[in-house]
Amino acid sequence: xxxxxxxxxxxxxxxxxxxxxxxxxxxxxxxxxxxxxxxxxxxxxxxxxxxxxxxxxxxxxxxxxxxxxxxxxxxxxxxxxxxxxxxxxxxxxxxxxxxxxxxxxxxxxxxxxxxxxxxxxxxxxxxxxxxxxxxxxxxxxxxxxxxxxxxxxxxxxxxxxxxxxxxxxxxxxxxxxxxxxxxxxxxxxxxxxxxxxxxxxxxxxxxxxxxxxxxxxxxxxxxxxxxxxxxxxxxxxxxxxxxxxxxxxxxxxxxxxxxxxxxxxxxxxxxxxxxxxxxxxxxxxxxxxxxxxxxxxxxxxxxxxxxxxxxxx
Numbered sequence: 415x416x417x418x419x420x421x422x423x424x425x426x427x428x429x430x431x432x433x434x435x436x437x438x439x440x441x442x443x444x445x446x447x448x449x450x451x452x453x454x455x456x457x458x459x460x461x462x463x464x465x466x467x468x469x470x471x472x473x474x475x476x477x478x479x480x481x482x483x484x485x486x487x488x489x490x491x492x493x494x495x496x497x498x499x500x501x502x503x504x505x506x507x508x509x510x511x512x513x514x515x516x517x518x519x520x521x522x523x524x525x526x527x528x529x530x531x532x533x534x535x536x537x538x539x540x541x542x543x544x545x546x547x548x549x550x551x552x553x554x555x556x557x558x559x560x561x562x563x564x565x566x567x568x569x570x571x572x573x574x575x576x577x578x579x580x581x582x583x584x585x586x587x588x589x590x591x592x593x594x595x596x597x598x599x600x601x602x603x604x605x606x607x608x609x610x611x612x613x614x615x616x617x618x619x620x621x622x623x624x625x626x627x628x629x630x631x632x633x634x635x636x637x638x639x640x641x642x643x644x645x646x647x648x649x650x651x652x653x654x655x656x657x658x659x660x661x662x663x664x665x666x667x668x669x670x671x672x673x674x675x676x677x678x679x680x681x682x683x684x685x686x687x688x689x690x691x692x693x694x695x696x697x698x699x700x701x702x703x704x705x706x707x708x709x710x711x712x713x714x715x716x717x718x719x720x721x722x723x724x725x726x727x
Contacts, residue, residue, distance in 0.1 A: 418521045419489035420466035420479065428480070431575035432471065439467040465518045473577045474505050475526060477569035480577070482525070495524050498621055504547045504566040506605065542614035543605030549598075549618045551588060553625050553635075556682050557657045559590035564618075586618065591684040593633050596620045628657070633688025635681045640697045641665055656680055656690060663692065671696045 421428055424438045445451060446459045453459065469475045478500050487493055547566050555562070564586050567579040586598065597617050604614025622630050629636040639654065649667030653660055656677070663675060673694045681688025701707045 415493055415520050415524065417487040417489060417491050417493035418462075418466075418519065419483075420469050422489060423462050423466035424470065426470075429576060430470075432473070432571055432577075433575050435467070435470050439463065439471070461518075465522050468518070469522070469526070473569045473571050474503065477567070477577050477579055478503050479525070493521065497624060498548070498550045500525075501548045501550045501621065502565065502567055504545050504568045504616070506543050506545055541611045542602075542607040544614040544617065545604040546617040546619065548621055549586075550621050550623045551592070553622050553628055553630065553657060555588045556590065556592050556622075560588040562586050562588055591682060591687075592620050593682045593684055593688075594621055594630060630682075633682040633684055633686070635688065635690045637690070637692055638695050639663070639675070639692040640695045641669070643696055643698060646670065646694065646696045654692075658683070665694070669694055669696075 421430075424435065424442065426434060426438050430438070442463045443460070446453060446456045446463060448457045448460060451460075469479050482495075482499055485496070545568075549564055551560075551562070554560075562585070563583055565581055565583045567581050569577055570580055572578045584600070584603065586600070588598070592598070597619050600616040600618065602613040603616035607613040627637055635657070637656075641650070641652070644650075645652065645665050646669040647667065649669075650665045651662055652665060653662055658680070661677065661680070663677070665675070666673075671694055675692040675694065677690040677692065679687045680690035699706060701710050
């Protein structure tokens with residue numbers, strides 16, 4: 415998937431006002447609309463123009479796209495959205511369904527499909543508008559619960575029609591057992607209310623920061639478990655740290671690298687807890703000393719072992 419330069423598509427600069435974006439769109443639509451255009455690629459070009467306008471004419475999508483672009487991506491370069499790229503943006507509106515996003519490119523679909531996230535909903539027209547945001551938490555927050563100070567950025571237009579970000583900070587209690595995709599609802603923290611009505615709600619969709627040890631899949635947790643050759647061959651009981659403390663793990667004898675050990679119920683501690691999977695990695699001692707080299711030479715001479723036997727050699 416390639417990164418798209420929406421500003422280049424509309425032929426505008428990055429500090430263009432909202433009004434100038436409309437003018438650029440209208441000018442290009444007069445040239446490329448299939449009903450009037452004589453250009454051979456008018457239909458394809460018009461789809462690209464519509465997509466760029468859909469993003470840049472929306473202050474919220476434009477602010478998110480601008481931040482992504484500032485990370486150094488260039489038009490035509492290979493692109494995958496970085497984890498949590500849109501975290502911390504407070505959005506309004508309904509976003510795009512899968513069917514609506516299908517009218518645009520894969521690039522658009524990856525960024526903005528179902529942007530609203532679960533939990534958001536239509537509201538009475540006089541009630542304050544519901545807002546939503548994606549937040550990034552640490553895995554440990556799910557195991558222990560936490561009180562976190564979160565800063566959200568709300569895109570708005572300034573007096574010149576340019577997009578700006580307004581920040582606000584709120585304290586959020588993170589419940590124990592929260593998992594990826596779960597939504598935390600903050601009543602009355604969304605859009606302001608009209609006279610006699612209630613304010614909208616703020617829906618926070620939970621995602622986890624990348625962890626240096628654990629990989630998270632839904633409510634299950636995966637981690638590598640280094641073991642010595644003798645622990646793998648002879649079996650052993652070893653003590654290791656896991657997110658909620660220390661546990662004794664039994665390594666079965668004759669284990670190989672890649673074997674999975676399942677610790678039932680030690681994953682995300684939700685109402686139905688996930689599991690913790692430990693993937694064995696047999697680590698060989700270095701042969702940097704003379705004693706170690708002699709030990710390996712003895713093994714080579716006395717053990718009839720061929721790891722490539724299944725290759726026919």
